[in-house]
Amino acid sequence: MSLVVHKSKGDKAADGVIYALLTLFALLALFPLYYVFIVSVTPYIEVTRHGGFVIWPDHFTFQAYKEIFSSPRIPNALKVTVFITVVGTLLNMVVTTLLAYPLSKKFVPGRNFILMALVFTMLFSGGIIPLYMMVRSLGLYDTVWALVVPGMVSTFNLLIVKTYFENLPEEVEEAAKVDGSGDISTLFRIVLPLSAPIMATIGLFYGVTHWNEYFKGIFYITDKSLMPMQVVLRSMIQSPNVSTELSLNSLVLDALPPETIKMAVVVVATLPLLIIYPFLQKYFVKGALLGSVKG
Amino acid sequence: MTEMTGVKVKSSAVPRLVKRDRWRNIYNRKWFYVMMVPGIIYYILFHYAPMAGALIAFQKYNLMKGIWGSPWAGFGNFRVIFDSPEFLQIMRNTLLISIYKIVGSMVPDVILALMLNEIRVRWFKRFVQTITYGPYFLSWVIVYGLVFSFLAPGSGLITNLVRDMGGGQMDLLTDQNFFRPLLVLTEIWKNTGFGAIIYLAAIASINQELYEAAVVDRAGRWRQLWHVTLPGIRDVFVLMLIIRVGGILDAGFDQVFIFLNARVYDVGDIVDTWVYRYGFERLEFGVAAAMGVFKSVVGLVFVLGANRIAKKVGGSGIW
Amino acid sequence: MNKKWLAIGLTAMVALTACSKDNSNSSSSPKDSENGKQPKLSLNWSVTSAFLANVTLPSADKDFVKKAIEDKFNVDLKIDYMVVGKEYHDKLNATLAGGSAPDLFIAGAAESQKYIHDGITADLSSFVTPETMPNYFKWVSKEEVDAFQLKQGEFSRAMLPFQRNTYASWYIRQDWLDKLGLKAPHTYEELTDVMTKFTKDDPDGNGKQDTYGFSAAGSGLSLPLDFPQWLNNGFVADFMIADNRFVDNRTDLKVQNVIDQVVAWNEAGIVDPDWFLNKPPAHIDKAAQGKVGMIFTPGDKTVALDSVATSLQNRTKALDPNANWQPIFPLDQPVMWKYNVPESTILISKATADKNPEKVKRSLEIVDWLTSEEGFLLTHYGQEGKHYTKDGNKITLNVDAFESDIAKAGNWLNVYAVFTPDEPNVLGLELIDSRVSEHDRAILKTVEGFPKHNALPPVSLVPPDGINIGDFRSQMSKFHAKAVLDDKSGKNWPQYREELMTKFRGRDIFTEYTKQINAALKDKKLDDFK
Secondary structure (H helix, E strand, O other): OOOOOOOOHHHHHHHHHHHHHHHHHHHHHHHHHHHHHHHHOOOHHHHHHOOOOOOOOOOOOOHHHHHHHOOOHHHHHHHHHHHHHHHHHHHHHHHHHHHHHHHOOOOOOOHHHHHHHHHHHHHOOOOHHHHHHHHHHOOOOOOHHHHOOOOOOOHHHHHHHHHHHHOOOHHHHHHHHHOOOOHHHHHHHHHHHHHHHHHHHHHHHHHHHHHOOOHHHHHHOOOHHHOOHHHHHHHHHOOOOOOOOOOHHHOOOOOOOOHHHHHHHHHHHHHHHHHHHHHHHOOOOOOOOOOOOOO | OHHHHHHHHHHHHOHHHHHHHHHHHHHHOHHHHHHHHHHHHHHHHHHHHHHHHHHHHHEOOOOOOHHHHOOEOOOHHHHHHHHOOOHHHHHHHHHHHHHHHHHHHHHHHHHHHHHHHOOOOHHHHHHHHHHHHHHHHOOHHHHHHHHHHHHOOOOOHHHHHHHHOOOOOOOHHHOHHHHHHHHHHHHHHHHHHHHHHHHHHHHHOOOHHHHHHHHHOOOOHHHHHHHHHHHHHHHHHHHHHHHHHHOOOOOOHHHHHHHOOHHHHHHHOOHHHHHHHHOOOOOOOHHHHHHHHHHHHHHHHHHHHHHHHHHHOOOOOOO | OHHHHHHHHHHHHHHHHHHOOOOOOOOOOOOOOOOOOOOOEEEEEEEEEOOOOOOOOOOOOOOHHHHHHHHHHOEEEEEEEEEOOHHHHHHHHHHHHOOOOOOEEEEEHHHHHHHHHOOOEOOOOOOOOOOOOOOHHHHOOHHHHHHOOOOOOOOOOEEOOOOOOOOOEEEEEHHHHHHHOOOOOOOHHHHHHHHHHHHHOOOOOOOOOOOEEEOOOOOOOOOOOOOHHHHHOOOOOOEEEEOOEEEEHHHOOOHHHHHHHHHHHHHOOOEOHHHOOOOOOHHHHHHHHOOEEEEEEOOOOOOOOOOOOOOHHHHHHHHOOOOOEEEEOOOOOOOOEEOOOOOEEEEEEHHHHHHOHHHHHHHHHHHHHHOOHHHHHHHHHOOEOOOEEEEOOEEEEOHHHHHHHOHHHOOOHHHHHHHOOOOHHHHOOEEEOOOOOHHHHHHHHHHHHOOEEOOOOOOOOOOOOOOOHHHHHHHHHHHHHHHHHHHOOOOOHHHHHHHHHHOOOHHHHHHHHHHHHHHHOOOOOOOOOO
16 A cells, blocks of 8 residues: 555545545445345245345345255355365466476576467467367366366466566566575575565466356266366256256256345355455555665 | 578588477476476366367267267357347347446556555555455345345435436436446446456556656656556556456356346346356256357457457467 | 376376377177077266256165166166257267267257268167067057158158147136126137236236236247237147148248237237346246236146146145136137157167167167056156056056155156157057146146147258358348338238248248158148248
8 A cells, every 4th residue: 555654635535535435335246245145045925025125124035055065066065166276276277386486487498488378378269179088088088187177277377476476576586586496496585585476376366267167077077076166056957948848857946046046156166265354354464675685 | 682691501511400409399398398297287287178178069969979979060159149130139238338438447547556556655555455355255146135225216226316306316326327337336346446456466566666667757647547556567467358358258147147237138138147147947968158159259350369469469368 | 206196296297198199989899698598788878858957867776776677687877867958969969979879869850860970879769669668659650650751762760659649728817707797708809808807807806007918928039929929820839731732830921910919919018018128937927926917838837737836726726716727729729839859869870880770779779668558657656566556558646755765866767758748549558646746737738638739740850051040040130120020010021921021031941941841741742832
């Protein structure tokens, strides 16, 4: 944040405007989240009565959550998702950082060529079929690694880290080199501790991607016990195609999933992400570089 | 005179030495290359090897014969796209919507980050940060549902309010003038909180000493912003801009598809919704792949251009 | 220290990728021949249906169908299953392209054309015959299957047995009719009168004029076939043959009248103004709220049933205890809707048929068994004695056991039941399900009894190469919307239609369709498309 020792009246007014705008925006953002949560605890009848738009229900019900968590598929799916989120993010960060650091050094021969080649992959893609064939031929198909290895490096995140490393003052690394530190230990002992904000950022980005993983679960997995959370959750609210056939066996089960369950699924899928973000925010602090450069 | 001779001697007498130096240079930095190995292997396996799939755009792809055996269609698939009577319209819509979105959402992202940066009260800052990042995770189906319940012609809450107050019938969702702004506004609503994260991280990594020096120079909040904060995030902003510009023909299929209706096709139909409809009553690969290649080529041109401009305007591009 | 760590990490990565390179594709069969028994085969199927949404197969010890199949046929059957849709076909395409085609797979009729055309599928004429698969042919006739082929004389795709009867119907608030002292309408004039009174005369008695006669869900795309004005002008569903000509209902010349009549209803205020933008089931939600007097469904049979917890009937009743939805055929027309057409196919991989024809034979034996009475009972109702009792041709469901072992355990029988629709009457059986009340039985009977016709022979209509039917349909949508919402009249329709037929190649498309239908019709040929 900016360092202002003495706030003038104009500054205080500006502060007021900023607080007001942020409050307004926070309310606007809170609104859909609130809506999703409220509908998830409102009985379906009431949801219908209000035409889908509930401000405050007369009765609360946690039935939808009970239904979700009593499904035998959830514990397994949760295990899978936690595994791929933790292990996957760790791998992501290691490989991405190892790749970004050399690319942030302008003097490394071949750097521009490699960068162009990587950015090229952001634009050009061969489509899902060749990817499927690659996953199959590497023996990853129907294993948990199919959910982790493809997507190991996101070029977007890579570029962010590279840009960040480029902006670090050279003196810090020079000093380390003078002290006899090799390239790799410079990276680990000097550069990384100064990179908390960016590591938190890409850790968040990768983590969120893994948590939300849906497509890979459908495409690369057949064994239902390896399905990640999002696949299981979404299947709970898919309704049968009400075009021509509706089996009598599903007569007692809902013909269309009620709004209550749909929203409860969204809450279960999203809440962990909302909870984890505040914990990461402490890495977004200033002063990481304070005192590291002397003279 | 002396200088020129000096230069001349240097360039003609030492070519071999330079080359050997180069290899020695590489050897000295060998650990850099070793570090990059896992990442490079990944890219080769999962990006470059599968890229052959793009060839489908030039083929009459046959599942049995595969990429290497399918007959060639030259530019036939592309011709289907370019010959469509809708082509100019979808191109115009896609470009306009993309540009509106790039400008309309990058700026709020930065502004939100800057505003959060000014907050001293920590709990308030954390609260706003977390709440505003939430809507990013909601699907467009839900967002559209909310928009619909406000703006639907019959049952919309706002529509009814306006009608009751004598404002007449409001048909915003089918209004061609409102469609693109609606896309941008809902995008801002949904994505700004998440989009600000990268700028918050960038701000956090600005050297504190720069601020201290500014204070010594008696710079107030606005001058600090202009001289320290903004330059500090400039590289990240430029990076984001270049990347987004590379995706200029990607106007956001998920969102547009849900918001689209027949009355706003003329302003809202984008390349991806067109491709989706093309493949609807049949199963075919070539045209979709051709559209992908087309988007990639256009994106590449824009990225190269943007990178060059970024460097000229006095900064760094991606390379 | 750091370098060692890094080296280990790198080695691990390389090892991971290198040592697990697997070049073999689909399952190869270890053939053990046991004396007298068929050799054990490893089969790989890929199935899909609309009922696989929230479905999971149980563990092997609870899966009595798997056990029965393995015992009877000596196979190791791997089934990959997913609800039907784009994701299923994307994955299927990838497995087919990647050389790991399943031995037997189900695909949509439209998609199957590409598979057949590309040569991925095998010729079925020696495998699927009334002699080798007698049970299968109880569900579909040889003539139908022949007409279903892409090229006459070939046999590359088997029809997946499908539910013949449609449950399309309009439903109306009988209690509102009673309250306002109205008879159920049977002509367009009567219907319009009833719709007007539903809107203006406060049928729910709450003192406010907040109800509409009719609502529909256009999804923002076009004039949905929900509107009775279509049928009123002789248009039954989306395609039909009239006056010995192929008709694409939505772009026919007479749509002009449909538009005019719909506009008249809109102007009278008797249609929910959200009808155009409503995405299903928004109109049903409105009806459940008690705001709408009549809706249409192309196939949801649960609308008026009280044994389904979330049926429209129950939802409306929860808010208004007098609510009484009844199916109705509100017009004086010979036919209300069309019978179902086959939408899915059974295909066999050519690679398997060439290399391991015995796998094909065994797979089809299993399918034939699944379509037999024994297989049907097992895959729809469970185990005899435990989940149901059989008395002659009457099957009485043991609801508690069925629900705990099957319905609530992932509803997993649906996976094996993909090959047969839920129509026990085809095999001469009758299901007695105590969950279905008398009231419900009567309603289902009424809806089943509404007159329907077979619109077209079971051909798949393929737009000609190089013509983008997507552009045609989206332009059609634009014109529908323009006529109804902007012009507020059908007067421009003839010129819109002409533009569709020429600039957007409609005439070319439908002439081609006529040709395709003619190829399937053995006797009478259709006249040229106009």
